[in-house]
Amino acid sequence: xxxxxxxxxxxxxxxxxxTPREKGVLVFDPSLLEKQSNLPTQFxxxxxxxxxAAQDELKDPPINLNGFFNGDQEAINFATKQIKIACLxxxxxxxxxxxxxxxxxxxxxxxxxxxxxxxxxxxxxxxRKPGGLCGYSGAHAHRFSSKLPWKETFSFTxxxxxxxxxxxxxxxxxxxxxxxxxxxxxxxxxxxxxxxLSLVILEMLAISLGVDRLxxxxxxxxxxxxxxxxxxxxxxxxxxxxxxxxxxxxxxxTILHQDQVGGLEIFSDNKWQAxxxxxxxxxxNIGDTFMALSNGRYKSCLHRAVVNEERVRxxxxxxxxxxxxxxxxxxxxxxxREEPRLYPDFTWSDLREFTQNHYRADTxxxxxxxxxxxxxxxxxx
Numbered sequence: 001x002x003x004x005x006x007x008x009x010x011x012x013x014x015x016x017x018x019t020p021r022e023k024g025v026l027v028f029d030p031s032l033l034e035k036q037s038n039l040p041t042q043f044x045x046x047x048x049x050x051x052x053a054a055q056d057e058l059k060d061p062p063i064n065l066n067g068f069f070n071g072d073q074e075a076i077n078f079a080t081k082q083i084k085i086a087c088l089x090x091x092x093x094x095x096x097x098x099x100x101x102x103x104x105x106x107x108x109x110x111x112x113x114x115x116x117x118x119x120x121x122x123x124x125x126x127x128r129k130p131g132g133l134c135g136y137s138g139a140h141a142h143r144f145s146s147k148l149p150w151k152e153t154f155s156f157t158x159x160x161x162x163x164x165x166x167x168x169x170x171x172x173x174x175x176x177x178x179x180x181x182x183x184x185x186x187x188x189x190x191x192x193x194x195x196x197l198s199l200v201i202l203e204m205l206a207i208s209l210g211v212d213r214l215x216x217x218x219x220x221x222x223x224x225x226x227x228x229x230x231x232x233x234x235x236x237x238x239x240x241x242x243x244x245x246x247x248x249x250x251x252x253x254t255i256l257h258q259d260q261v262g263g264l265e266i267f268s269d270n271k272w273q274a275x276x277x278x279x280x281x282x283x284x285n286i287g288d289t290f291m292a293l294s295n296g297r298y299k300s301c302l303h304r305a306v307v308n309e310e311r312v313r314x315x316x317x318x319x320x321x322x323x324x325x326x327x328x329x330x331x332x333x334x335x336x337r338e339e340p341r342l343y344p345d346f347t348w349s350d351l352r353e354f355t356q357n358h359y360r361a362d363t364x365x366x367x368x369x370x371x372x373x374x375x376x377x378x379x380x381x
Contacts, residue, residue, distance in 0.1 A: 026145075028138030028152055029120050030233035039237040042148045043139070049147075049245055053306070054265045054274040060086055062281050066097035068200060080208040087208070087294075090268040091248075091286035091301035094275075095201065098282055100193045105257055105279075108190040108316055111183040112229035115154055115176075116314070123152070126175045131356045133157055133226055134171070144360065150241045150307045155228040158191035158318075160221060168227070191227050194255055194318035198225070201253065201284060202320075209294060211331050216293070220252070223322045232263065232305065232313040243305035243313070247361045249287040250351050250369075253320040254301075256283040261313040267302040288366040289321070289348060295330035296342040302363055324349035346373055 026042060033040070063082050067075020086093040115123075120138075128135035128142060134156045139148040156171050168191055172184030202216040232243040243263060258264055264275040264283065275283060285301040307313070322328075327345050335341070343366070354369045355361050 026139065026148070027120060027124065028148075033233070034236075039235070039240050042146055043150055043241045045147050045240070045242050045245060049304075050239065050242060052272055054272040056271070056273050057276050058092075058266060058268060058273040060093060062094040062096045062278070063204075064097050065095050065099070065200065065204075068204065069097075069099060076204070076207065080204050083204055084208040087205070087286055087298035089299070090266055091291070091299035092266050092268070092275075092303070093284050094278065094281040095197075095284060096278070096281045098197055098200075100197060100282070102280070104186070104189055104193060105316075107186045109257075109259065109314065111186050112154065112231075112314060112316065114183070115229065116152065116231040123154075128155065131353075133352075133356075135175070147245060149244050149305075150235050150238075151230055151232045151243045151305075153228050153230055155226055156187070158195065158225050158227050160195050160223045160225065187227060190316070191225070191318065194227070194320075195225065197282065198253055198255060198318070198320045201255070205290075205294075205298070209297065209334055211334050215331050219293075219326065220320065220322050223320065223326075224324065225321050226251070226319040228317045228319065230305075230313075230315045230317060232307050234310050234312055235307045236309055238307045238309045241307065243307045244303075246302060246304045246363055248300035248302050248363065248365060249285055249319065250289065250355045250361055250365055251287040251319040251321050251348075252289040252293070254283075254285040254287055255318045255320065256285070256315055258283065258315040259313060261308055261311050263306045263308060263313050264315075265304050265306060267304075272304070287319075288369075289328055289351060291366060292328050292343040292346075293330055295334060295339070297334075300366065321352075322348050324352070343370060344373060 061082070063079050064075070065079065067079060083093060123136045123138070126135045128137045130142060137153045139151065156168060159167055166188060168188040169181065169184035172180050172187060176183070199217045199220065202220055203213050206213045206216045235241060246267070258277045260277045260279065262274065262277050265272045266275060285303065286298050288300045291298055291300040325347055327347060329345050330341070350373060351369055354372055355365060358372065359365065359368060
C-alpha cells in the first residue's frame with residue numbers, strides 16, 4: 001500500500017475559516033479519490049468486517065399494510081404475525097402499500113441528489129459539528145480516523161409534534177439559502193409522511209407483541225426524529241472498504257428507501273444476506289432503543305452497506321426517536337410474571353450522548369451502553 005495515497009485528500013476545507021484543530025481534516029472528495037492508484041488507509045476495513053460477502057438474497061416476503069388502512073382485521077392479524085417472526089429472527093422487514101406517494105419519494109431522492117452534487121466547499125460549509133445531529137458529513141471523518149465509511153451524509157431533525165409545521169423548511173433555508181426553499185418543502189412533506197408511517201408500524205409492533213395497540217404510537221407521537229440522505233460513490237477497490245460497517249442502529253426504528261443499485265445486507269441465519277431493492281417498499285430496521293422497549297424480545301437489526309465498483313448508490317433514511325427525556329422502559333403488560341428486566345431505565349438522550357461522544361455504534365452498542373450508564377451513575381456524587 002502506497003502510504004502517500006492516504007495524504008492526498010488531507011487538506012483544510014476550501015474557502016472556509018478554519019481553526020488549528022480543523023486543519024488537516026480528511027476531506028471526502030470522490031473526484032480526487034477516483035484518481036488515486038490505491039485506497040487511502042483510513043478507508044480500509046478489517047477482514048472480519050468485509051469477509052463473507054452475501055451469496056443469497058433475503059427471501060422474507062414484504063409486509064402488506066393495505067389491510068391496516070382498510071381496517072381488515074384478518075389482514076392485520078396476518079401482517080402482525082409476519083412482523084413478529086421477522087423481529088424475533090433478525091429485526092428487519094419491508095413494507096408495501098404503505099400510503100406514501102411514489103412521486104414524493106422520487107422528488108426527495110432528486111433533491112438529495114442535487115445536494116450531493118454541490119461543490120465540496122459548499123457541503124463542508126454546513127458540516128456536522130462534533131456531537132451534533134445536523135449537517136454534512138464526509139466519511140464521518142470529523143469523528144473517526146480509521147475504518148471510515150465510504151459515503152457522505154446530510155442530516156437534519158424533524159419534530160413530530162409540529163404537525164404540518166415548517167421546521168424543516170426553515171432549517172434548510174437557514175443552512176443552504178433561500179434557493180433551497182423548494183427542497184426544504186419536499187423534505188418537510190417526506191418527513192411528515194415518514195412520521196405517519198412510523199406510527200402505523202409502531203401500532204402494528206404493539207399488536208404483534210400483545211400490548212395495548214396504541215402504547216408505542218402514543219410514546220412516539222411527540223418524538224424528534226432524524227432525516228438523512230446517504231451518498232455512496234463508486235469505489236474501484238470496493239472489496240477493501242464498506243459504505244457502512246456492521247452495526248445495529250441505536251435509535252428506535254429506521255425507515256429506509258434505497259435506490260435500485262443495491263448494497264444493503266443484513267445478518268440472518270448466521271450469514272450476510274442481500275436485500276434486493278424494491279422501489280415500492282420501505283425497509284424497516286428495529287433499533288437498540290426499541291429492543292429495550294420490548295425487553296429484548298425483538299432483535300436490533302445487524303446490517304451493513306457494501307459499495308459498488310461502478311455505480312453511485314443513494315438512500316433516504318428516517319431514524320425514529322422519542323422525545324429526548326422519555327424514559328425507555330418496556331411496558332408492564334409485556335412483562336411475564338417474575339420476568340427479569342434486561343435493561344435499566346434510560347432516556348434517548350443518554351443513548352444518543354453515548355453513541356455521539358463516547359462510542360462508535362457496532363454490533364454490541366446497547367450492551368456496552370448499559371455498562372457505561374451503570375458506571376456513570378455509580379460515579380456520580
